[in-house]
Amino acid sequence: MASIEISDLHKTFAGIQVIQGLDLSIRDGEFISFLGPSGCGKSTLLFCIAGLEEIDRGSIQFDSTEVSDLPAGERNISLVFQDYALYPHMSVRENIAFPLRQQKIAPLVIAQQVSWAAGLLGIEHLLDRIPAQLSGGQRQRVAIGRAIVRNPAVLLMDEPLSNLDASLRVHTRTELRRLQKELGITVIFVTHDQEEAMVLSDRIAVVKDGVVQQFAAPMEVYAAPQNQFVAGFIGSPEMNFLPASVLGGRQEHVIGIRPHDLNLTTSASDKLQLSAELILVEHAGPYQFLDVSVSGMTVRATCTDATGLLLGQNLTLEVSRDKVHYFDAESGERVALSSPENVTRENPICSVAG
CATH class of the missing domain: 2.40.50.140 (Nucleic acid-binding proteins)
Structure with a gap:
């Protein structure tokens, strides 16, 4: 698990400033949501934390250790994408085990970790199926299992529930919150859905044009919005x-x-x-x-x-x-x-x- 400190972060694409001098402090074990409209820079910020995007200026620290220059593979993070990104020719068991095999972990340890992750997510009975035989909700659980199996310091999630139907989305977010509390892991969750952010988060960072407008507990953001943009974006x-x-x-x-x-x-x-x-x-x-x-x-x-x-x-x-x-x-x-x-x-x- 890890705390995260982001200081004076800048990121530009093709001369357009996507993130503008952003500062953010995330405590160890928090569930944080980056919330904002499409194009506001929230996914770019997530990818900068993951190491998938290089920053132009600023600092990103995990537990007071600078990671800005480290490649993604050395940051001890896991990333869950919107489209699940499962390997179609591999079984559920092989998909979950893949990151451990890449690290050349002993087969016995891999088997134990896969069994642990599958049990935690309630997908033990699916281990021998391939992704084509799974529902959308089951595929999402496999993607999460693959992310947590290696015990990352930080779990990063880029709109992971957006492909699910409404009822399944509600059920999955409840399970996700339970899982995060059980593991005590630091989670950063990107979404444009303010209801998801309100239900899941310890704190919400509301982002507009690459600038955090307010960073506070869900009900504080709702009851005392910092500005008119936050007030209009939060609440339905x-x-x-x-x-x-x-x-x-x-x-x-x-x-x-x-x-x-x-x-x-x-x-x-x-x-x-x-x-x-x-x-x-x-x-x-x-x-x-x-x-x-x-x-x-x-x-x-x-x-x-x-x-x-x-x-x-x-x-x-x-x-x-x-x-x-x-x-x-x-x-x-x-x-x-x-x-x-x-x-x-x-x-x-x-x-x-x-």
Whole structure:
């Protein structure tokens, strides 16, 4: 197992800066996710840590030992790819054993390690099959078995669940988290799926244009996003953003409200209230999502029972003041407000819409 320290990392492709002076500290035994949209640099960062990409400048250390100049084979890492990359002519047993055979490990030790990895993943009964005889979920388990069989210091995973169907993806991520805790291994997991990152991670690094926007525990990223990009990327449905002027506030601010925090009401209260017109109802199991128009802008809210609501109907929505997020309109950075009392007294952003 290993801690990882990344300092001032730069990586450029064809004159385009993909990673820009990135700093990151990962503790031994953590499950870390790199989360961001396609093209943000998260896979490139993973490959730099793996040694598959050379860095232009900066430092990568495993347990305080510089590894930036070491080839991938000398970094004691394992990498699981999106497409599994199994050898089609080899059995499951041979696929899992392959990295140990490359290291010329004794056959008895190889057999013991393969048996251990297969038992941990519940694929003992598949050892004599070839990949063509396996389902997608079974192939993914074989790929993970091949990665862990050599007891790597760091396990790197590049969108390993994206080829699985929805139900299997949920089951596999649960098994993956159990496996990581059991092994105590340091894992870096690349994904564009914020739900996967939230469920699996000890901490999430949200990446945009090669820069880490926020690096924190999942619920901290969700509850206190560092900027407007993080706020919009984390959470489903995504956060509503409204100019403060809609609520009689200062135009240099933007307010953010999550749909799950914005609900129907029929009475006055000390909560923030919005007048809206209903334009769409979406049924989604225990919740109904309401698309409403607020001052000409579409906003999404939730309710548990949309019975009797009519399109075009005027509604009143409310949200607790402590669930409202504030961002600088120019920079997008989070604006910290001292207390609810000061907000009510001093900040017109929180005044009730008329």
